[in-house]
Every structure is written in structure tokens, then in C-alpha cells.
Amino acid sequence: MAGSGGGAAGRRKGRRGEPExxxxxxxxxxxxxxxxxxxxCESCGSARLTRLHLALADGTDVxxxxxxxxxxxxxxxxxxxxxxxxxxxxxxxxxxx
Numbered sequence: 001m002a003g004s005g006g007g008a009a010g011r012r013k014g015r016r017g018e019p020e021x022x023x024x025x026x027x028x029x030x031x032x033x034x035x036x037x038x039x040x041c042e043s044c045g046s047a048r049l050t051r052l053h054l055a056l057a058d059g060t061d062v063x064x065x066x067x068x069x070x071x072x073x074x075x076x077x078x079x080x081x082x083x084x085x086x087x088x089x090x091x092x093x094x095x096x097x
Contacts, residue, residue, distance in 0.1 A: 035063040037082030043072035
């Protein structure tokens with residue numbers, strides 16, 4: 001059926017007023033704001049890290065870091081000095097009540 005306007009592009013043209021879908025991000029996408037101290041692993045020094053921006057239950061914005069080399073994990077407050085939070089501190093800040 002040539003010229004019928006089928007397919008995703010053909011359907012999309014008929015949707016007026018609908019917002020374009022938001023592009024999906026990437027865990028490795030540059031440009032995200034990360035906390036001080038997250039440039040390299042605090043355990044082994046590797047720069048091969050996964051970094052995620054998270055908000056704990058108490059409202060603390062942190063960057064969670066997981067090392068690809070040694071699997072060390074840590075949480076760094078965005079407004080911190082580059083010192084990671086202890087696991088107990090993350091649990092305390094994440095509990096409700």
C-alpha cells in the first residue's frame with residue numbers, strides 16, 4: 001500500500017497537540033550533576049564507575065557510585081565535601097519515621 005502513510009511516522013503526523021516523547025537517558029550520559037568525590041573509586045582508584053543521582057527519603061540528594069573494577073559501592077551527598085556516607089547513615093536517612 002504505497003503512499004498510505006502507514007508506519008510510525010505516518011501515525012505520528014496525525015497526532016496534533018501531543019507532546020513529543022521525552023528521550024530516555026543513560027546511566028553513563030555526561031552532563032549530570034554528581035557529588036564531589038565521585039570522579040574515581042575511593043577504594044581502588046578506578047574511573048570506571050556507574051553514577052546515579054538519587055534522593056534519600058529525608059530529602060538528601062546523593063550520587064550513588066558503583067565501581068566496575070572492585071564492585072565497591074558508596075553514596076556521596078551532592079552538597080558534601082567528597083566524603084561518602086556510611087551504609088548505616090544511608091539506611092537512617094532512608095527510613096521513614
